[in-house]
Amino acid sequence: MHRRFIALLLLLPSLGAVAAPEVLERRLDNGLKVLVKPDHRAPILTSQIWYRIGSSYEYGGITGVSHVLEHMMFQGTERLAPGEFSRIVAENGGEENAFTGRDYTAYYQNLAKDRLEISFELEAERMRHLKLAEKEFAKELEVVKEERRTRTDDDPQSLTYERFSAAAYDASPYRNPIIGWPGDLEQLRLEDVRDWYRLWYAPNNAILVVAGDVNPDEVFALAEKHFGPLAAEEIRPPKTRAEPDQLGEKRLRVKAPAKESYLLMGYKTPSMADAEESWEPYALEMLSSLLDGGDSARFARELVRGSQIVASAGASYRAFERLPGLFLFDAVPSKGQPIEAVEAALRDQIARIQSEPVSGEELERVRNQVIAAKVFERDSLHYQAMQIGLLETIGLDWRLADTYVERLAEVTPERIQAVARKYLVADRLTVAVLDPQPLDDTEPTPTRGGMGGQTNVR
């Protein structure tokens, strides 16, 4: 086959061709950063406001407060009755939502191109003039508790992930679920939410991202008009508890009603913010794609189809986080396979990466997938704006989204081997196993803790 030839043809011209539309940047006097990405493919826009606040800023006793505050942002301001915000957006044909992550809280409206001012007027109002009334808080807290039950307590894999995270990190706030521990939700008071709002919701702690069929000068003028009058706040950098070096492998079992077992393994890894070498996070991303980037990757080829030891297996790593995180593996055993054998198979895969350089052919295949994905993502305006907002809220430059593909394409087999040897070692490892309990036990399970993903959508 002409595989190598195909790959080169794909790679070389595309690096220039994928250069995304330009992003324009302005900072208002009150510190609000405004980023505009014009894209005139369709007569729509997305308007997103990102705050540098999330569950990793929280401390023990108030976990979940960022997410509860996100809910309260829809519950009335000085000028808007509870729910009024959403009704106005809906009447203007808008789609809206909000989400809380470890490192950010973000709000967005997707609208027809002539409706941008509605978004700015509403978001400027709730940035500094939230009402935070006792009645709405009491009700919304119950909604959040129901959300926790739906997402975590009644989902055995989410529950396993929650307890796994709490065990993997000794001190880092990444050990806490975004939605909060049940006990903290029980003791949360309106004053806690009010303090949190005053501390973090200010123009100098926010990034406004607009992408779509817009004129940047008009966007900047509208931003000045609506957000310009808002007062800045003194933002004191959070005192984040640093994760100490791990002193040996950790293991836990999570008992929950379930039918099938589930394995989670995580190795402490640096993120873009703290990597010793700037290429390391890119090498870790390429490593995760080699193992789990499609049906041709090693896990699908060797573990699902080859040895058939797993029903499914995954590898994931996030370069763009505020604090160091984990290189994660998860797997569901195939029928009759003990969980120990699955863990051994994953560790064999890691050992092979460490001992043998990956082939040029494998690496080229991953490069081509990454390059194609970068072209495909231009079909989603929302996703492009998300990338910009995400980078900026963790203190990185939005230009990283544009150089990302090039940096991935530069990764060599030697560097993949190097990060695997350095970081995928037992002393950095935590292993969690879901221990299935009978489902036909009709006693209700007590409320437990958890958050399956990285983000809570409202």
Place this chain on the structure above:
Amino acid sequence: MFADRFLSPIWLAALLLPVAGLVQATPEIQTWRTTNGARVLFVAAPGIPMLDVKLVFAAGSARDGERPGLASMTAALLDEGAGDWDADALADRLDDVGAILSAEVDRDMAAVALRSLTRQPALDTAVETFATVLARPTFAPDALERVRRNRLIALRQEEESPRTVGQKALYRAIFGDHPYAGDPSGTPEAIAALAREDLLAFHARYFVGANAVVAMVGDLDRAGAEALAERITVGLPAGAPPSALPAVPDLASGTLESIRFPSSQTTVLAGQPGMRRGDPDYFPLHVGNHILGGSGLVSILMDEIREKRGLSYSTYSYFLPLAQPGPFLMGLQTRNDQADQARAVLLDTLKRFIANGPTEQELTSAKKNITGGFPLKIASNGNILQYLAVIGFHGLPLDYLDRFNDRIESVTAEEIRDAFARRVHPERLAIVTVGGTAEPLVSQANGAP
């Protein structure tokens, strides 16, 4: 309330704008048939050097017959070996050029989709692979055994989710003996008993030109699209269209099934046969449901269940229009000890809506939301591809998108009230609850006031 000083002129203008009067830039749909009879719907999208193509066959789980899961397993095996390539070779060919192949099955259809760069030789490699997967899957015995074993595990994992357990039970209660009753993922017994010959026969019967719709959106011109559609479908025999599905009978009476489950919440689901695609009541029911429970945070159900009472994080209602009437469905999840209260609010809200219909204010707001948001629904290639598949599969008129906003605008409150009164029968709902006992949990005792 909303103070006047907050209403800026542009805002007022936007609210007053007769949105449906605006010229909507809807995509221009081109259509033709391939040599072997497959109908093609194509929209040229020159903005990004990529192509989306989706083949849709009337080969969903409603065609499973005595073998629940047959349609879904057939689709799942397509890329496990085709022509001279085994699963490894197929995966290499697609991943080498960054192409993405996917197959999914619902009750009506099997849909097989490809997303590729239009640059050569990526496109040729992807299309050659795609055409082979569609026409010449091998259903290799070892691949079948592996996919079967993993499907059985997936079915067991679905039993871990109270929402999935409830949804399957509700479809059984709504559809009884009709083929829509079964879940596309199948049953353990039937999956265990499937033979390779079953898959071969199913594929031979349904993956044919006369049963195929080709939806295409991408950076191609008409001539290029015609040539490509031909290459994709050339291996499919002309075949014959399948027979129509049987009619869906109305429920004779209401039912209640309570499934005990070790969960902290109870899932409450209610439903009955709803409407089909192209239904004469489609627009009144669609707009009415949008108001009742189809518009997220601002729907009546969300207001009653979540905003007023804090009973559930999520609550909704929807019509799922299929070739024959699909379900009308409502749902929520709430703490076990609140399940009876939440169910009562859910059903009372439906009854009140049927009795009263929407207010003029609710109807006006809903129309503004649907028509004003229409540009968002057709903004991406992925969105348009989905519309083409639905229009083609259900034989909707090609000006469906052009006329969509006008038809929304023309719906009246009385039409909605009338359509709901005729079509939705709260005294004959199938209701399913899945959850634990109503004993309040210790950690929740100091929760709600």
